[in-house]
Amino acid sequence: MKKSYQLSASVEDYIEAILNLADEAGCARSKDVAAKLGVARSSVTGALQLLREKGLADHEPYGGITLTPQGQAAARAVVRKHEVLASFFQDVLGIKKDRAQQAACRAEHALGTEIIGKLVDFIDYVAASHQNGWDVAHEFRQFCRRRPARSKE
Amino acid sequence: MKKSYQLSASVEDYIEAILNLADEAGCARSKDVAAKLGVARSSVTGALQLLREKGLADHEPYGGITLTPQGQAAARAVVRKHEVLASFFQDVLGIKKDRAQQAACRAEHALGTEIIGKLVDFIDYVAASHQNGWDVAHEFRQFCRRRPARSKE
DNA sequence: TGACAAAGTTAGGGGCGCCTAACTATACTG
DNA sequence: CAGTATAGTTAGGCGCCCCTAACTTTGTCA
Numbered sequence: 001m002k003k004s005y006q007l008s009a010s011v012e013d014y015i016e017a018i019l020n021l022a023d024e025a026g027c028a029r030s031k032d033v034a035a036k037l038g039v040a041r042s043s044v045t046g047a048l049q050l051l052r053e054k055g056l057a058d059h060e061p062y063g064g065i066t067l068t069p070q071g072q073a074a075a076r077a078v079v080r081k082h083e084v085l086a087s088f089f090q091d092v093l094g095i096k097k098d099r100a101q102q103a104a105c106r107a108e109h110a111l112g113t114e115i116i117g118k119l120v121d122f123i124d125y126v127a128a129s130h131q132n133g134w135d136v137a138h139e140f141r142q143f144c145r146r147r148p149a150r151s152k153e
Numbered sequence: 154m155k156k157s158y159q160l161s162a163s164v165e166d167y168i169e170a171i172l173n174l175a176d177e178a179g180c181a182r183s184k185d186v187a188a189k190l191g192v193a194r195s196s197v198t199g200a201l202q203l204l205r206e207k208g209l210a211d212h213e214p215y216g217g218i219t220l221t222p223q224g225q226a227a228a229r230a231v232v233r234k235h236e237v238l239a240s241f242f243q244d245v246l247g248i249k250k251d252r253a254q255q256a257a258c259r260a261e262h263a264l265g266t267e268i269i270g271k272l273v274d275f276i277d278y279v280a281a282s283h284q285n286g287w288d289v290a291h292e293f294r295q296f297c298r299r300r301p302a303r304s305k306e
Numbered sequence: 307t308g309a310c311a312a313a314g315t316t317a318g319g320g321g322c323g324c325c326t327a328a329c330t331a332t333a334c335t336g
Numbered sequence: 337c338a339g340t341a342t343a344g345t346t347a348g349g350c351g352c353c354c355c356t357a358a359c360t361t362t363g364t365c366a
Contacts, residue, residue: 008322008323010322010323010324029343030343030344030345031342031343031344039323039324039325040324040325040326041343041344041345042324042325042326042327042344042345042346042347043323043324043325044344045344045345045346046322046323046324047323050322061331061344061345062330062331062332062343062344062345089268089271092275093268093271093272093275094271095267095268095271099267103263103264103265103267103268106263106264107260107263107264109263110256110259110260110262110263111256111259111260112256114248114252114256115242115246115248115256118242118246118247118248118297119246121293121296121297121300122245122246122293124296124300125292125293125296125297128296129292134287136289139278139282140274140275140278143274143277143278143281144271144274144278147274147277161352161353163352163353163354182313183313183314183315184312184313184314192353192354192355193354193355193356194313194314194315195314195315195316195317195354195355195356195357196353196354196355197314198314198315198316199353199354200353203352214314214315214361215313215314215315215360215361215362
């Protein structure tokens with residue numbers, strides 16, 4: 001029986017940053033987490049305390065930060081949401097890359113696995129349509145060109 | 154020059170509830186806002202104070218709640234986001250109505266007008282595809298049937 | 307009209323998440 | 337090894353948003 005913890009957006013941000021840093025730099029340092037999230041170093045210290053209490057991350061004072069298996073799983077789920085959303089915004093809706101990334105960051109905490117799963121399917125469907133000679137994304141872009149856009153953040 | 158205030162999710166929830174109640178019942182009462190949002194009555198009092206400071210709503214103590222023109226505009230923007238998202242989740246992705254509504258509630262605060270505008274376009278495109286004899290939503294459902302679903306919240 | 311119920315408010319408190327300032331531990335360099 | 341820069345922590349505080357409990361105002365009805 002696995003408890004599906006409801007993680008706060010903040011906690012999700014932290015574990016996502018830690019996972020990304022670990023992938024990029026091999027090891028996540030508190031300082032870099034602070035820089036990546038744009039928060040004070042002391043905020044990271046506080047968050048790490050919480051992450052340890054939740055069993056998501058380990059770190060001894062002045063040591064490196066490591067995600068527990070549970071923390072890794074949670075982090076990968078967040079990263080996956082982020083990637084799926086960014087891909088949908090960019091590849092299907094035609095949003096510019098950096099804006100798609102930003103929007104994905106904000107939205108990734110709000111959507112559950114059902115919607116994300118469906119979005120994966122949808123992205124795959126759009127990709128498959130491309131190979132069948134009927135490119136949905138392309139058609140949509142054509143469609144947009146024929147009508148005034150409302151876009152603007 | 155119109156300042157695009159960054160409203161907190163909480164403030165958006167309140168003005169959305171007030172607008173909905175005003176549309177449904179003709180007049181928004183504090184008690185009903187509390188019930189709709191599932192918060193204590195005193196929380197509504199506090200929120201109303203904030204809404205007045207922000208120029209979004211008026212209400213004299215023990216009186217009815219009314220949105221200012223600015224508040225109405227903000228509320229309608231939130232409602233629109235909600236409706237667009239719910240429609241996309243339900244009509245395009247095929248999510249069940251109540252789950253689509255829930256997800257829209259959670260996501261509506263995270264997405265800006267650019268993405269919402271594109272979603273409107275996309276929904277329209279899907280509808281138009283239907284009339285052209287190539288129903289994207291239907292095709293997608295077929296596509297899903299041919300592969301295992303990952304859905305589950 | 308007087309009493310009671312319902313609606314609204316005030317007062318006080320708590321959690322979360324962030325900040326700055328000051329302190330401590332570690333690392334680097336001459 | 338001293339001395340300084342850097343990383344990390346602690347302490348204290350603030351804003352937001354919620355709560356409960358108690359109080360005030362309003363509405364209703366015999």
